[in-house]
Amino acid sequence: MEALRSAIEDARSRYVSANPQSQAADKNAERYLPGGNTRSVLYYEPFPLTVASGNGAELTDLDGHTYVDFVGEYSAALFGHSNEIIKSAIHEALDNGVAMGAPTQYERELARLLCERFPSLDQVRFCNTGTEANLMALSTARVVTGRNKLLAFNDGYHGGVIKFLGGRCALNVPFDFVLADYNDIDGAASLIDEVGDELAAVIVEPILGAGGNIQGNRTFLETLRQKTRDVGALLIFDEVKTARLGPSGVQGMIDVKPDLTTLGKFIGGGLPTGAFGGSAEVMAQFNPKIAGALAHAGTFNNNVCSMAAGCAALSKVYTPQLATEFLESSEAFRLSLNEMFATKEVPMYANGLGSMIAIHFSREPTKRPSDITAGCQSLRPLLHMELLLDGMLVCRRGDLFLSLPMDDEQLSKARGTLEQFADRYKPLIEDVLAA
Ligand SMILES: Cc1ncc(COP(=O)(O)O)c(C=O)c1O
Numbered sequence: 001m002e003a004l005r006s007a008i009e010d011a012r013s014r015y016v017s018a019n020p021q022s023q024a025a026d027k028n029a030e031r032y033l034p035g036g037n038t039r040s041v042l043y044y045e046p047f048p049l050t051v052a053s054g055n056g057a058e059l060t061d062l063d064g065h066t067y068v069d070f071v072g073e074y075s076a077a078l079f080g081h082s083n084e085i086i087k088s089a090i091h092e093a094l095d096n097g098v099a100m101g102a103p104t105q106y107e108r109e110l111a112r113l114l115c116e117r118f119p120s121l122d123q124v125r126f127c128n129t130g131t132e133a134n135l136m137a138l139s140t141a142r143v144v145t146g147r148n149k150l151l152a153f154n155d156g157y158h159g160g161v162i163k164f165l166g167g168r169c170a171l172n173v174p175f176d177f178v179l180a181d182y183n184d185i186d187g188a189a190s191l192i193d194e195v196g197d198e199l200a201a202v203i204v205e206p207i208l209g210a211g212g213n214i215q216g217n218r219t220f221l222e223t224l225r226q227k228t229r230d231v232g233a234l235l236i237f238d239e240v241k242t243a244r245l246g247p248s249g250v251q252g253m254i255d256v257k258p259d260l261t262t263l264g265k266f267i268g269g270g271l272p273t274g275a276f277g278g279s280a281e282v283m284a285q286f287n288p289k290i291a292g293a294l295a296h297a298g299t300f301n302n303n304v305c306s307m308a309a310g311c312a313a314l315s316k317v318y319t320p321q322l323a324t325e326f327l328e329s330s331e332a333f334r335l336s337l338n339e340m341f342a343t344k345e346v347p348m349y350a351n352g353l354g355s356m357i358a359i360h361f362s363r364e365p366t367k368r369p370s371d372i373t374a375g376c377q378s379l380r381p382l383l384h385m386e387l388l389l390d391g392m393l394v395c396r397r398g399d400l401f402l403s404l405p406m407d408d409e410q411l412s413k414a415r416g417t418l419e420q421f422a423d424r425y426k427p428l429i430e431d432v433l434a435a
Helices: 002-018 021-030 086-093 105-117 132-146 185-198 218-229 278-287 306-316 320-344 373-389 408-434
Strands: 052-055 059-063 066-069 121-129 149-153 176-180 199-204 234-238 260-263 272-277 351-352 357-362 399-401
Touching: 002 373, 002 408, 059 234, 066 408, 086 306, 105 121, 105 272, 121 132, 121 278, 132 149, 132 199, 132 234, 132 260, 132 272, 149 185, 176 185, 185 199, 185 218, 199 218, 218 234, 260 399, 272 278, 320 351, 320 408, 373 408
Parallel strands: 149 176, 149 199, 199 234, 234 260
Antiparallel strands: 052 059, 059 066, 121 272, 260 272, 351 357, 357 399
16 A cells, blocks of 8 residues: 555655664675574564663664663563673673583572472473474474374464464474464364374464464363363473463463473573473483483583573562562553553554563454454554654564563653554554555
8 A cells, every 4th residue: 555655665764864873784794694684583674773782671772772672582581681680690600600511500490490380390401492492392292192293373483493474484394283273262173183193292372472462262272281182192382482471471370281381581581591391201201310211402401691590580580479560560551552542543452461462453352363464464564663763662563572670651651652653643554454
């Protein structure tokens, strides 16, 4: 649509004028990085901002603009960028030496903290990313069941080589996946029945993150639990993002206990890590004191900086009580956005739960990925650019992640920015959605 194209062009040209240093840095980076980029999700047109520093809930770019950071490292930056408690835990670990090549007390403490928090975890193992955690969980399920087939969901995201956003991805690992639709209870149940005794596992995000922050329907998740049990397959909850919701993630809110859970993002206090775990029986497969155990390798599985940061983050900062309070306050913020959109009768909706939000162009909550219209998708670049131009750093697909250091002033400014966007573009949004 011409009006939308020209609104996006206009916003981009204001962005280009405001960010000469970022533009030059992006151009220079093209020499040694393809397109100047080493992480696809961080690219957007006309070029991404280059960030120079972060402090609390704010980031500053090369041109000296300061933004409230709602990208929040796609949920990993729960603690912001300079939490003193986490920083001093990292410094202490550094002072005592890195790259130890031996067990340390840090990973034991972090394992205890995680197992005491997440109902499905008797034991865990660490790795370096959420992707790796999911690869390990899926591989474990294949070994434990002696089966090959895996069931995942369209528009699910489990890592750079296990993603189904808009279909299968060319870089995906060649595992034997069958795909069902998220929140389609009958469809998923009958596919599980169909695959039956060939099915090793079902992997699911209890809230579909990259696919639009769509809450998993409770009956849907309960059905997956029951059906996997019926056919002897494992149920894997990918809580890499959702573990931050409340003291023990989505599994702590509903009465569904997966066989395996995967974690990542915030559990390393902002440093790289991942974990997978489950019942003592399944995890015993990795016990090196038992003959024939599975060997799970990884040079940096127990790297001391991530382990120390994770211990401090979970024991001293994001205590179960703070996690409960943060879920409540961030959910109140999300609901306040929806109240504002409804009052203005603008077709915008803050989907998700608590601190995991995605702005959709719709009057209703998005319950399935197929509810996301082409019009909604085409409006995202405009929203993204306009929010950046007003000092609100958000993901290019309209995700907002709240972080602990965000204060009321920053949150109300963000609400004001969204309100201004809604006022300015309501007629255009309505036209685009009607087209
Ligand atoms: C639900 C989910 N699983 C897994 C991953 C992969 O984690 P990582 O990027 O640490 O490999 C992500 C990353 O965004 C995610 O959102």
